[in-house]
Amino acid sequence: MSLLVTCPNCGPREVHELRCAGESTRRPQARPTRRELNDYLYVRDNVWGFQREWWFCRSCEEWFLAERHTYTNEVARTWHPEPAERRA
Ligand SMILES: [Zn+2]
Numbered sequence: 001m002s003l004l005v006t007c008p009n010c011g012p013r014e015v016h017e018l019r020c021a022g023e024s025t026r027r028p029q030a031r032p033t034r035r036e037l038n039d040y041l042y043v044r045d046n047v048w049g050f051q052r053e054w055w056f057c058r059s060c061e062e063w064f065l066a067e068r069h070t071y072t073n074e075v076a077r078t079w080h081p082e083p084a085e086r087r088a
Contacts (some may be wrong), residue, residue, distance in 0.1 A: 004065060020068075052067055
């Protein structure tokens with residue numbers, strides 16, 4: 001499978017030069033319940049459509065976010081996360 005994903009630093013890269021770490025999740029509040037902590041660690045939305053994902057570039061060794069369609073693999077955009085997004 002060939003898929004190009006644009007690293008915000010390096011430009012378009014083949015998918016084997018990157019690592020997808022899955023959909024980004026919302027970190028629970030400071031003192032989460034056991035249920036909230038369990039959901040944060042193990043439950044994913046698993047959407048059909050565009051989802052926000054964490055990606056790692058092996059060339060520049062930086063993390064970035066991407067919106068990728070889970071069925072077509074179309075990557076709508078990639079960007080460096082804002083400080084608030086890093087905690088999300
Ligand atoms: Zn890069």
